[in-house]
Amino acid sequence: MAEKLHFELVSPEKLLMSTDVDMVVVPGVEGDFGVLINHAPVVSTLRTGILEVHNGDTPERLLVRGGFAEVNPEGLTVLAEEALPLADVDRATLEAELKDAEEDVADAKDDAHLAEATKVRNRLVEILGVLDLVA
Amino acid sequence: MANLKDLRNRITSVQSTQKITKAMKMVAASKLRRAQEAAEAARPYAERMENVLASLASSMVGQIGGPKLLAGTGSTQVQLVVVATSERGLCGGFNTNIIKGARAKIASLIAEGKDVKIVTIGKKGAASLKRDYRSRIIKHFDMTHVKRLAYSDAGPITDYLLASYEAGEFDVCTLFYAKFQSALTQIVTAQQMIPASYDENNVVDLGGAAYDYEPDETEILEELLPRNVGVQLFRALLENAASEQGSRMTAMDSATRNAGDMIDSLRTTYNRTRQSVITNELIEIISGAEAL
Numbered sequence: 001m002a003e004k005l006h007f008e009l010v011s012p013e014k015l016l017m018s019t020d021v022d023m024v025v026v027p028g029v030e031g032d033f034g035v036l037i038n039h040a041p042v043v044s045t046l047r048t049g050i051l052e053v054h055n056g057d058t059p060e061r062l063l064v065r066g067g068f069a070e071v072n073p074e075g076l077t078v079l080a081e082e083a084l085p086l087a088d089v090d091r092a093t094l095e096a097e098l099k100d101a102e103e104d105v106a107d108a109k110d111d112a113h114l115a116e117a118t119k120v121r122n123r124l125v126e127i128l129g130v131l132d133l134v135a
Numbered sequence: 136m137a138n139l140k141d142l143r144n145r146i147t148s149v150q151s152t153q154k155i156t157k158a159m160k161m162v163a164a165s166k167l168r169r170a171q172e173a174a175e176a177a178r179p180y181a182e183r184m185e186n187v188l189a190s191l192a193s194s195m196v197g198q199i200g201g202p203k204l205l206a207g208t209g210s211t212q213v214q215l216v217v218v219a220t221s222e223r224g225l226c227g228g229f230n231t232n233i234i235k236g237a238r239a240k241i242a243s244l245i246a247e248g249k250d251v252k253i254v255t256i257g258k259k260g261a262a263s264l265k266r267d268y269r270s271r272i273i274k275h276f277d278m279t280h281v282k283r284l285a286y287s288d289a290g291p292i293t294d295y296l297l298a299s300y301e302a303g304e305f306d307v308c309t310l311f312y313a314k315f316q317s318a319l320t321q322i323v324t325a326q327q328m329i330p331a332s333y334d335e336n337n338v339v340d341l342g343g344a345a346y347d348y349e350p351d352e353t354e355i356l357e358e359l360l361p362r363n364v365g366v367q368l369f370r371a372l373l374e375n376a377a378s379e380q381g382s383r384m385t386a387m388d389s390a391t392r393n394a395g396d397m398i399d400s401l402r403t404t405y406n407r408t409r410q411s412v413i414t415n416e417l418i419e420i421i422s423g424a425e426a427l
Contacts, residue, residue: 010183012286012366014176030349043187044349045358068359070187072346077183081286081362 005037006075007053009062011083017053024076025052025059026069035069035076042071046080048126050134061086063130065123091131098124139412142405146398153394159225160387167318167380173284174315174373181370188363189333190346191356202353204360207330208306213250215305216241217296217328219312219371220260221379222279227386229313229321229379230259236323237311241268252305256292256372284376289369296368297361300329312371313378318385321378326371328364 004020025034027049033042046067053060066081101121108114192205218237220230237260244251253268255261256276264272274295281288296308308329313321326332348355 008179008183010180012177012180012369013173015179028349040347041345042347042349043191043355045355066362068187068355070183077187079180079183079187 003037005035005039008075008077009051009083010077010079012081016083019055021053021055023054024078025054026076026078027051027064028069035071039071039076041073042069044069046078048130050086050130051078051080051083063089063127065127086134089127089131091128094124094128094131098128139405139408142401142408146401146405149394149397149401153391153398156387156390156394160384160391163226163380163384163387167377167384169283170373170377170380171315174370174377177370177373181366184359184363184366185333188331188359191352191359192331192333194346194352202356202360204300204329204364205331205356208303210306211249213252213305213307214244215252215254215296215299215308215329216244217254217256217308217310218260218264219310219375220255220257221375222258222277223379224259225386226379226383229382230257230263232321232323233311233313234260234263236325237264238267240309240311240325241271254296278372284369284372286365286369289365289372293361293365293368296329296364305329310368310371312375313382315374315377315381318381321382324371326367328367331360331363 004022005024007017007019007021007024008015009017023034023036025032026044027047028044029047030044032049033044035042046064046069048065049063051062051064053062062083063086064078064080064083067079070077070079098121101117101124104117105114105121108117216237218233220233224230241251241253251268251271253264253272254274254276255264255272257278261272261275276292276295278288299305300308307327310326310328312324312326314324316322
């Protein structure tokens with residue numbers, strides 16, 4: 001392929017990726033969509049899911065949670081609140097965290113604690129849900 | 136004239152002060168590097184976010200309604216001023232400058248007859264503003280436990296701001312912080328967070344095409360705007376952290392230099408005094424010998 005798509009993946013803490021790639025599959029709220037070069041401009045919110053970066057033979061897969069994808073003539077920008085290479089995600093650790101989080105929810109003393117604990121738990125449930133689909 | 140022992144004591148005491156300021160300078164310098172890296176790493180996200188927001192918002196221009204976070208409540212009566220300062224002192228004019236900026240704004244708002252509410256982040260700002268505006272401070276956020284600022288640390292503050300905005304407790308929210316430019320200059324910045332402000336120049340030229348929105352503009356905006364508040368706040372806190380260290384480094388550097396000057400002049404006095412004591416003793420001995 002002669003021309004490549006400029007792809008940027010940014011999290012609030014840093015710019016994670018900025019390269020030219022063949023294709024990216026983005027988990028949009030209304031379904032996954034692939035972005036190649038010269039894609040029409042789109043703005044979409046993301047759901048928790050797997051982002052696939054195709055460059056060469058094996059696609060790189062990342063778990064992303066919360067954020068936006070923007071396609072404009074300059075390329076694709078994904079703003080993700082969290083992004084982790086799928087290979088780095090450890091199911092056992094997450095399940096242990098989830099168990100802790102469930103306990104926190106059960107032990108919450110007041111509304112503020114409850115809201116906080118529920119947020120943590122929901123995040124883990126979402127991520128595990130995605131992992132189930134992948135497995 | 137001060138006696139020799141006193142002078143010696145003073146020299147030792149200034150020397151140990153100098154050791155402390157020197158160490159603080161080194162610590163600040165290494166922390167500054169990290170804080171600066173973090174602040175720079177966070178810039179792309181905030182910039183991209185602003186771009187998306189700008190293009191969305193510009194496409195909403197002229198439409199009636201729109202989310203409250205963008206359009207405002209239609210009033211500017213109740214003003215919320217968020218003042219972000221540091222948890223520790225000894226950092227030169229850093230806190231003073233931010234507070235000065237915030238005070239000027241608060242005073243002018245009060246003069247205009249607005250209701251002003253204050254939220255403080257960081258102990259230093261809270262302590263100083265309490266003196267004049269105790270009744271106006273509605274909330275304080277303590278950041279002492281934060282060692283290295285992460286995005287999640289800004290979460291509770293964002294949640295609080297959004298919840299009270301939803302509850303109609305204020306109309307406009309302005310954030311005061313110091314933007315990091317270099318170790319020598321930090322610029323006190325007032326940023327309007329709610330309703331969202333954006334720069335028209337950031338709109339990317341699509342070459343005649345129009346954006347497709349998934350799901351649709353309003354829904355995206357509804358998700359983007361609260362997140363934008365969080366990102367702006369996080370970014371401001373990062374800039375503040377870098378500014379604090381930069382300011383401390385410069386302050387401690389000049390303190391170290393001042394201590395050095397002081398030691399030099401004390402040492403001159405000490406030597407001079409010592410000389411004259413010796414001369415005096417000699418005179419006494421010689422005149423004693425002559426009298427024999």
